[in-house]
Amino acid sequence: xxxxxxxxxxxxxxxxxxxxxxxxxxxxxxxxxxxxxxxxxxxxxxxxxxxxxxxxxxxxxxxxxxxxxxxxxxxxxxxxxxxxxxxxxxxxxxxxxxxxxxxxxxxxxxxxxxxxxxxxxxxxxxxxxxxxxxxxxxxxxxxxxxxxxxxxxxxxxxxxxxxxxxxxxxxxxxxxxxxxxxxxxxxxxxxxxxxxxxxxxxxxxxxxxxxxxxxxxxxxxxxxxxxxxxxxxxxxxxxxxxxxxxxxxxxxxxxxxxxxxxxxxxxxxxxxxxxxxxxxxxxxxxxxxxxxxxxxxxxxxxxxxxxxxxxxxxxxxxxxxxxxxxxxxxxxxxxxxxxxxxxxxxxxxxxxxxxxxxxxxxxxxx
Numbered sequence: 001x002x003x004x005x006x007x008x009x010x011x012x013x014x015x016x017x018x019x020x021x022x023x024x025x026x027x028x029x030x031x032x033x034x035x036x037x038x039x040x041x042x043x044x045x046x047x048x049x050x051x052x053x054x055x056x057x058x059x060x061x062x063x064x065x066x067x068x069x070x071x072x073x074x075x076x077x078x079x080x081x082x083x084x085x086x087x088x089x090x091x092x093x094x095x096x097x098x099x100x101x102x103x104x105x106x107x108x109x110x111x112x113x114x115x116x117x118x119x120x121x122x123x124x125x126x127x128x129x130x131x132x133x134x135x136x137x138x139x140x141x142x143x144x145x146x147x148x149x150x151x152x153x154x155x156x157x158x159x160x161x162x163x164x165x166x167x168x169x170x171x172x173x174x175x176x177x178x179x180x181x182x183x184x185x186x187x188x189x190x191x192x193x194x195x196x197x198x199x200x201x202x203x204x205x206x207x208x209x210x211x212x213x214x215x216x217x218x219x220x221x222x223x224x225x226x227x228x229x230x231x232x233x234x235x236x237x238x239x240x241x242x243x244x245x246x247x248x249x250x251x252x253x254x255x256x257x258x259x260x261x262x263x264x265x266x267x268x269x270x271x272x273x274x275x276x277x278x279x280x281x282x283x284x285x286x287x288x289x290x291x292x293x294x295x296x297x298x299x300x301x302x303x304x305x306x307x308x309x310x311x312x313x314x315x316x317x318x319x320x321x322x323x324x325x326x327x328x329x330x331x332x333x334x335x336x337x338x339x340x341x342x343x344x345x346x347x348x349x350x351x352x353x354x355x356x357x358x359x360x361x362x363x364x365x366x
Contacts, residue, residue: 057106058093087115094119108181112149121151121181129158129165134172135270138256141179145236146243150227153181164195167272167309170208174312175268177212178260180223180237184209193344201341207334208310214334215324222322226261237261245282250302254280257313263320267305267313276306277313286318290327 076084090109097105107120116122124140127133137154144152156176157169169192176182190196192205226237236243239259241251257267257279265287267279281287283300291311296318297303305313310331316322 056101056104057108058097059108060093061110083113086111086113087119090116090119114148117148117150121153122149123152123181123183124154126159127155128160129155129162129168131168131270131272133158133161134168134175134268137172138175138268138270141238142240142255142258145238146240148234150230150236150238151180152238153179153183156182156184164190164197165272166202166205169205170309171269171312173205173208173212174310175266175270177216177219178238178264178266178268178312178314180227182213182216184213193341203335203338203341204309206338207331210334210338211310211327211331214330215327218325219322222261222263241280241282245284245299248280248283248300250280251282254278254302263317263322265315265317269307269312275308276304278302278304279313279315281315287315288318290314290316290324 086109090107090112093107093109097107108123109116109120110123110125112120112122122144124137127137140154141152144150154172154176156172157164158172173184176184192209193201195202223237230236237260239261241248241254241257241259244259245251254267256270256277257265259282260266265279265281267277269277280302281297281299285299287297287299289295289297289305291307291314297315307313311327314324314327316324
């Protein structure tokens with residue numbers, strides 16, 4: 001099944017002709033915002049045009065920093081509406097899109113506030129592509145989890161200050177694998193095969209990308225199960241150690257380690273050049289090293305593990321049914337594949353031909 005997700009900077013304008021009917025819009029500071037049409041009316045989607053909208057997801061900007069939002073519909077001031085606006089904006093888009101797509105869609109807005117979580121999934125937005133940016137993202141996914149935003153991801157390898165450093169990118173790919181949203185796509189119109197530094201074609205980074213993308217895909221059913229639990233009980237997908245072992249001091253100090261669901265313990269490395277990591281294993285369980293399956297550790301202790309660039313410290317709860325596969329073998333296979341440099345010009349021509357064919361048939365993007 002193919003999913004089509006479109007990134008929209010001015011999503012309200014897009015939706016004006018698709019699924020929001022005829023609300024009015026206000027332009028200011030270079031963006032467009034959904035404006036409440038009259039006093040006493042909350043924002044809502046009303047149109048029928050969206051029934052023909054063939055989009056599976058909207059990944060959109062705006063709703064934050066609405067200094068131009070007029071005080072209306074409930075009499076609140078601009079200041080009072082500033083935080084209230086993002087969830088109203090998201091819910092209006094949700095309600096309108098639901099008319100067109102039923103439950104088969106996802107919304108990914110930049111801004112969020114209390115009340116947004118039922119209607120969308122979220123990401124950190126424009127984080128620096130440095131080791132400090134990775135560190136901030138490791139903290140952010142856990143903070144978001146306990147704040148009631150279980151579906152969260154980051155701009156893998158960063159968005160601003162993009163060094164596209166091999167060490168930083170490799171570690172970030174591993175981290176993003178164990179977040180609900182694994183979004184990979186460096187900006188500056190580059191990929192891991194045409195980098196603005198040497199090696200321009202980075203076979204090792206491509207192999208790491210392949211390894212963790214495939215693993216993230218294999219964990220879809222597991223992640224979806226965790227998401228259902230989050231929706232029903234509030235227990236987040238990403239679980240900081242202090243949430244599962246609150247009496248242990250190490251659970252509060254070993255902040256870079258967390259549970260991904262109940263069965264996977266991951267400890268992302270954020271410092272460049274680092275090849276080992278201290279990992280606290282929660283008490284009450286035994287934990288198997290995913291890279292060294294013969295090693296099983298009792299919980300309630302801190303251990304130090306070696307971790308080459310392609311290895312994120314990762315442990316599986318003994319007794320779990322989660323199957324990760326042979327990660328060492330998969331990395332070697334990925335590296336062998338990545339070293340066979342493809343003809344990118346030929347591949348680009350194939351993609352272009354595919355789009356042209358389906359555009360002529362009117363089926364592109366379906």
